[in-house]
Amino acid sequence: MHGALPKRLIDSAIPTDGPRDSLRSLITSSDLAFAMEAHDGLSAAIAQRAGFKALWASGLSISSCLGFRDANEASWSEIVDVVERMADAADIPILVDGDSGFGNFNNARLIARKLRQRGASGVCLEDKAFPKINSFVGDRHPLADIDEFCGRLKAVKDQVPDPDFVLIARVEALIAGHGEDEALARAHAYAEAGADAILIHSRKPDAEEIFSFTLGWQSRLPVVIVPTKYYRTPAAEYRVAGISMVVWANHSMRAASAAMRKVCDRIIHEESIAGIESEIATLDELFDLLKYQELSAAEERYLPQAANGVR
Known part of the structure; x- marks a missing residue:
């Protein structure tokens, strides 16, 4: 813990703005929820002050602030340490970008357990091979074997059975150029493996393939999106499409830079x-x-x- 007091020891001394919504309640609500990127304690506090009800601990942003590329150059323990600082600085749920789990099922379940211990409310794992690289860099994005990735998801659920800890499976099939059928097949497999929600990712400049996916998905589980590239799409269209949560994934870091x-x-x-x-x-x-x-x-x-x- 590097000399820092655990959050549970100081919560009673720091005033909050009242009871917070759980990450699960935000994602399962009929209202569209928003999660704001944060990469340290200060950015977490700023996002909470602005009125956001959830934080996204961005792998890109945290890596960049540590001087690393978003290619698994930052270690899982460094990510966990930053999340702890965020949890101490803000009293709203933190959804952590867990990349691909930093290895196989054993690494994935270890980081999930550590994140929960340090105050995270959920983790998002993407179905890429390890090591990964940022989804907007180049065209080489090898995907994990479906069964192997399902094993990672099952291991996380077994390791952290806490119902308040949310596991989101991030489908990268559209990023990798495999199309909607592959994306849906993977999403259904991940739902069977125990995922609580699906994050469908795209780097197209419009949201058409996202909306097409949601039609095919038929709301089997809540859908989370990251509109970094299709940023011109109005939030009203996400509501119509039945999207559960929008992640503003890297904008505080880019603004600070x-x-x-x-x-x-x-x-x-x-x-x-x-x-x-x-x-x-x-x-x-x-x-x-x-x-x-x-x-x-x-x-x-x-x-x-x-x-x-x-x-």
Whole structure:
């Protein structure tokens, strides 16, 4: 735990905004749910403050912030450590991008157990061979054998039987160019193996193959989508199609990257921070977001008062 207090020991000291919805209730609700990408404690707190009810712990975003490519270069233990920081910073469910499970069934069940221990509410496993690479990079995306991947899913369900921990099977057949029939066959197999929901992924600029899949799927299990490439599609169309959850998968990280690049460029050219001070977050905003006021209140309660009244 690297010296950090477990979340269960500090929850009572940190005020929350009231009871949260479980990840399962969000995905199974008749309302369209949204999960916002986060990649560390700060981005998790910002997403919760904005009003999101769930977080997506993005493999791409976490890897990028660690200086790695989204190609299983970051280890599963590094991902788990980041998820713990997110769980400490935000009190909403975290769905973790578990890539392909970091190996076979044994690796998949191990990371699922560790994620649950660290505060995650669910894991999404994609049906690619290990090691994987980001779905939007190149055309080489070998898929796992269906039966072997079903074994990974079954192992996770057996290892973490907690009904509040959601297992989502991510179907990459459309990404790999295999078509809708293969995607549906895989989705049905994963449902039989115990998946709680199906994430169908596409990199087309429109959502037509997503909507075609949902028609063929007929709502056997909830459907989750990641519209990174077909971002112009209105959310109303997802509601009509019966989509359960939309994941905004990498936008906080990309926004942060663009903002940091802009600030660095200006400071190095202007040799001053005066021009950018009004365009960045104030320190008080950061202190408020991370609940410094709770620490001040705790000091009043727990630190002894000196004779001069100073703690």
